[in-house]
Amino acid sequence: MSEPVTRSEKLELAVELLAHLEREELALPEAMDRIETVTTDPTLTREILDTAEKRGVIDREDARLRIRRGGTHVEYGSQVVAREGDFECRRCGAGITTGHFVRLEAGELGPFGSSCVRKVTGRDAE
CATH class of the missing domain: 3.30.60 (Wheat Germ Agglutinin (Isolectin 2); domain 1)
Known part of the structure; x- marks a missing residue:
């Protein structure tokens, strides 16, 4: 697999990363720390959070995110x-x-x- 290059590839990768977090809730700065491993573009970061919320991956309240992953997480043995x-x-x-x-x-x-x-x-x- 190669590193994401396009804006849409980065968006999809970041949304999927949020969906696979093992924590159920995290502060916005912690979420930003994860998203910044994909992009530091503030406009794209907002789009990632909006997309994740629209898709039901996260719920946002104040400066906290609740992950609505449905039991998925990164498998260390295979992923x-x-x-x-x-x-x-x-x-x-x-x-x-x-x-x-x-x-x-x-x-x-x-x-x-x-x-x-x-x-x-x-x-x-x-």
Whole structure:
């Protein structure tokens, strides 16, 4: 899989990422942290949140999101793959030699370090 290039590919990937978070609720800044692994464009970020809400993926109230995922989450055995190489973590910018990539239907997201991939998927709290 390749990195999303078009606006619509980024939108789909970010909405799918939100749908697969393991946490049921998170603050807007935490959601932004995840979305920024796909895009830092503020207009696209708003569109991602609006689309996720329209599709029933999230509910927004004040500065919090509730994930309405219906039991789906990222499967670490099959959807998170590790590759060796010289990478820069997409979330924190650290240099890493093992990159973790999240495979979703809309595309692949990464690389992430081992702790950042857990934060991006919602497995670890901030």
